[in-house]
Amino acid sequence: HLPFDKFLGAKRHHTEEAVRVSSSAAHPKEVPLKMTVVHGLIAGFGFGAYATVLTFILAPQVPGVIYSPLPGLVFGIGTMVMQVVIGAAFGSMLRKMSLTEDDIKYVGNSTAGKTLYYGGWAFAIIGIIVILLPSISDLGISTGINIPNLDAINVGFILVIFVVGIIGAWSIFSSYREIKELRSTILKKAEESKG
Structure with a gap:
């Protein structure tokens, strides 16, 4: 992965052991x-x-x-x-699910970051495709709802559902898995240092 947080002024990205630093620790x-x-x-x-x-x-x-x-x-x-x-x-x-307050902050920050990052890429890619093939934006299935932006299932609607639904859900689950792995690594190191 790219250390964008370093470019944005974070003091550190990884600890000496290359364990992921929580967002709150990197950005105090x-x-x-x-x-x-x-x-x-x-x-x-x-x-x-x-x-x-x-x-x-x-x-x-x-x-x-x-x-x-x-x-x-x-x-x-x-x-x-x-x-x-x-x-x-x-x-x-x-x-x-027995997460601490810091764990929940990590999951929230990580989920938001991943959703914005990958969602931004999805919007950029679809935007380029629509610029190159403008007729795609005219395709859609009418919903019968007479409200702009909800009147058809089209590229924009599918993109929002994809970003919020699929990328958002993946971000939550992967962030939760990351914090569980991080906690187990910390517990193993603590047990090794005691023994």
Whole structure:
């Protein structure tokens, strides 16, 4: 693998024994609150599938200019609530699998990193294919739902399901397996040093 964390300013990538260093150990500083706000603003005012629906379809249909922020506000609150609920469910599930808080942080960071990295590659590759063969973006199976971006099962829909579903699930399972292997390696080394 490529040590991208070194290029991004991490102090170390592996320990002397070449055991994977947790993200929190490699990047000791906490993410500042202002960066989460910046990320939220970029995501909230972006032109992704749902932001486009909010900006160009829902917001213009409200009764007055004063109400125009409401669709975005409700969407943002709903997204936040779902992230809290799903995050709590995963955290609870990992706790029941006897992972420590640091282990759960590792699984979360590793899952997010893998999903963003491999998902980014998937989006880039499909983007290049669509640029080279634009007719692909016109193919799709109608769902009968009269909402933009949900009206057909097409390349974009399949790509999102692939990234979130397949790459996301693989990332969770591989991160869990990594932390279990790391814990067993640490336990073996501790037992060897005692004996």
